[in-house]
Amino acid sequence: MFSILNYTVEHLYIVFIACVFSAIIGVMLGVIAYWVKYLDAIILTLADIIQTIPSLALLAMLMLIFGLGNTTLIAGLVLYSLLPIIRNTYTGIQSIAPHIKEAAIGMGMSRWQRLFKIELPLAFPMIFSGVKIATVTAIGISVIGVLIGAGGLGYPIYRGIQSHNPGLILSGAIPVVLLALLFDYIMTLLEKKITVIKK
C-alpha cells in the first residue's frame, strides 16, 4: 500500500512538472502565433502533427536523446500537451473583441503592456481550460512511461501484466483513473469560477 502511494506521488510529480513546462512553452508559442501573422499556421500545424504521433513512438524517439528515465517521459508529456495550450492561448487572445484591442492600442499601451494587462487576463479562462485538457491527458498517458524506464503508476500496472497479477494491475490502474477524474472535476470547478469572475 505504501508503495502505491509512492507511485502515485511520483506520477503526480511527473505530470506536474510536465504541465508547468508545457503551460509556459505553450502560452509563449500561442502568443508568438498571435503576434507573428505568418507563424500561426506553422506553429499550430506542428503542434497538431506532434499530437498525431503515437505516444509510444514519440517516447521512443525522445529516448534516443534523453536516455531512459523520467526526463524522457516529462519531455514527451510536454510535447504532447502543447497543442491544447497553444491553441487555446491563440484563439483566446484572437477572440477578444476588436474594439477592446483598439481601445488599448489607442490609449498608448505597448505590445507587452497589452499582453499582460489585457490580452492574457482576458484569455485566461480559455488558457486554463487548455491546461486542464493537457493535465488530464498527461495523467493517462504517463502510464506508458514505464516502457522507457520512468516511474509512476505505470510501474505496478506493467509488473502486474508481466506477473499475471490482476490485483497489482488494478492497484495501479484505479488510482490513475481516480486521479484523472479528480483533476477533471476540480479543474472544471475552477474553470467555471474564473469565467464567472472575468464576466
Next chain:
Amino acid sequence: MIKFSGISKSFGKSKIIDNLSFEVKEGEFIVLIGPSGCGKTTTLKMINRLIEPDNGSINIEGVDISSVDTVTLRRKIGYVIQQIGLFPNMTVEENICIVPKLLKWEKEKCIERTKELLELVSMPYDQYGKKYPTELSGGQQQRVGVLRALAAQPPIVLMDEPFGALDPLTRDALQDEVKALQQKLNKTIIFVTHDMDEALKMADTIIFMDKGKILQMASPEEMLRKPASDIIREFMGKRIAYGNSQDLSAEAFMNTNVVKTTENKQTFECLELMKRKKVNSIIVTNNNNEFRGIITIEDLKKRGKIEGPIGNIVNEDAELIHKDIAAKEAFERLIETKRDYLIVVDDEKQIIGIINKTSMVKALADALWGDLA
C-alpha cells in the same frame, strides 16, 4: 493646434481620403459629419496614428506626428469609441487609471484623479470605483469611457460616435456633460457623428465631409444659414426650417418675384404692367436697380393723369431692410409699420426682394411642418 496638410489615403484601389487640409484651433470643438463611409473615422484615426496617411502631413502644435513615437503620441491624445471598449477585467477605477499608470503617476494621485473625475459625472467613487464594467448601465459605461480618455489630462480628445448606441435621453445628458467638460477643461475635441442635431448642439465648427473631401467647414449657424451643397442641406433636413424664425435672415423668406420698373418708364406703361401682373403697387428703381420709390394704383387714380415718366410721381415713403437682418425682426417691423411689404436690399443697395405677409406664412408653415416650400 492640429493641422492637416494635403492628407490622402487609399485602401486598395479606392481613394478614401482625398487631399484633405484643415486646421483646428486650440480649445475648439470640431465635429466631423457626413454620409457613412465618407472617411470620418479614417480621418480621426490618422490623428493618433491608428491609420497612417499615404501622402501629406499632420502637425500637432507644429510637430509632424509621423516623427513622434506612436505610444508617446497616443498617451497625449484621449480616445473614445462607440463600442466604449472598457476593459472587462478591470474595475472602473482601474480602467480610468490606465493612462496615468502608464505615465507612472503615483498611486495616490491616480486615486485622487479618479475620484475627481467620477464626481464630474455624478458617479460617486465609493459606489462605482470598484465595480466592473458589466455592472454598469450603457450610459454609465460610456461616461467611464469618456473619463478614461480625460484621465491623464490630454490636450486633445478624439471621439468616434461615442453616443451612437445610447438611448436619446442618456445621449442628451452625455452631450451636455461632454460639452460642459470641454468648456471647463478647455480641451480640443474632434468628434465624429452621423447626427446633425448632435453636431449643431456640440460644435464650435462643423466639418462636413463627403467622399474623402471637405464640402464645408463652418460654424453651426453658418451651416444652417448657408449650406454649401445639396447633400448638406439634405443632412440638415427639417432643421433648416426649424431654425427659421430664430436663426435665419430676411433673405431666406423674401419673395423674389418683385414687380419693378425703372423711373424713366411712362406712367401708363406701369399701369399696364400692374394690371398684367395683378398687383396694386409697383417698385420704381433708378437705372442702377436702386430704390427710387413706390407707386400704388390708388396713387395713380387720385392723380387722374397718367402722362410723363413714373419717376416724377413716385412716393418715396417705403420701408427698406437689409437682407441679413433676422427674419424675426423683419416680421416685427412689417407688423409695426402696418405696411404691405418691406423692400429687401443687399450691400450694394440693389433691390433683391420683398418681405410680405406671405413670407411670414411660409416661415410659420416651415416651422410647423418642415420644408414645405
